[in-house]
Amino acid sequence: MRIGYRTIKTAIGTPISISVAQLLGVTNFVSAGILTILCIQPSRKRSVLSAWHRFLACVIASLFSIIFFELIGYHPVAVGIMLLLFIPVTVFLKVTPGIATSSVIILNLYGQEGISQSFLIDQFLLIIVGIGTGLLVNLYMPSLDKQLKQKQSDLERNFQAILHEFALYIRDKNENWDGKELTKCEELLQEAMDLVSLDKENHLLRTEHPYHDYFVMRNKQFECLQKMLPLVTKLPETDAISVKIADFFDKLSGVVHPGNTAILYLDELEKLRDTFDEEELPETYEAFITRANLFRLLHEMEDYLLLKEKFKQSDVPARKRIKKRPG
Structure with a gap:
């Protein structure tokens, strides 16, 4: 007890x-x-x-x-x-x-x-x-930084698992995933925002909170992941573009962290979008549905990355960026 x-x-x-x-x-x-x-x-x-x-x-x-x-x-x-x-x-x-x-x-x-x-x-x-x-x-209140840091770590770990499972399904139609990370993310986001609200009330003269914008950003990203789920599960076929996008999801799953390197993956995503013009047009209905859902999936992925790009100043030096994006 x-x-x-x-x-x-x-x-x-x-x-x-x-x-x-x-x-x-x-x-x-x-x-x-x-x-x-x-x-x-x-x-x-x-x-x-x-x-x-x-x-x-x-x-x-x-x-x-x-x-x-x-x-x-x-x-x-x-x-x-x-x-x-x-x-x-x-x-x-x-x-x-x-x-x-x-x-x-x-x-x-x-x-x-x-x-x-x-x-x-x-x-x-x-x-x-x-x-x-x-x-x-009541003037003494314990610091909540440790708990908030743990929520941040747990949330990022679940994001990594979700992105990896997306990659597995796109590449191999792996249906063993039970989706528990999605439910866990919802719980973590609610618990984290409750902690942020409580911590803000403990600092009477502070108007901003270092974790508030972070968890708001992650909540919006989670909404993007939820929109991706039905698109991922409605891919009748696996083609060359599917494999590249699966690899992209795997790569993203390994770089979920508090920093901001989104610009690198936005540039890579732009290259992926260009491959749609390079590939031959789909010849079957299933291939057409796959291509359409993949294109929509890239759009949601772009929204996911843009949220991170706008969250804070990029950690990537300008000289390492492949190309400058508008906005």
Whole structure:
């Protein structure tokens, strides 16, 4: 059983807030621990927002408690009527996460059966200690770089497998592939984007994320691979161009990496496209379908490579490029 960081932070923050509240002589000091538990969030941004929502909700709850309990009396009916109005107000102000936290303050004030200035200050200290401790403990967030790097590596390995399987099918009509890499890629892309979103929330002053554009690019490339699949499986025959394209897929499967050498393979793909003009026209229906699907396959492959070319500056020196492409 794995113990997560939120569990550890809750276990650390709760006794700290209770101890601080107790040292300050706060009434119902145990409630400080409840407030801290409710404030532990999975990211710094959510923690700051949660702290603000809960603090504002607690202040509003204190004002409502003074009005309703003093006017109606300390009776369960007063609590019900107050909540009927208090909850819509929190919804209107978009601080609904603070409802549970403010309920602690409401019940503390209700249990006192008389609201004095000193008790309000007491509860204000309780709010500060409970929410403040949760916020401070939550400022530490573990780095997600290692996990993101692993997702990147796993995704590239699956891309390599998919391209290699395409080559095998084009060349030998190999039907042993179960396609599990396609499903795995979908899972990895979703998990990676979730991690990127979480990591962005942990860096409040950073507007860009080094992995965001990468995984967006890979997601679009994966869409290209999905479009290629039905084209690959609808090749009735294997001809000379098929073998060359299969070799091209094999070559691409060996160069899936974070860098950008797409320009080299775009030039090679252009040469492959030129071979269509050099070959004789297909004489049978099956040969025609094969040639048409191969041509469409090259188009999807070009889109796949262009996505990588536009992702970042090329790693290939200009002198090594066969020819400069437009755009």
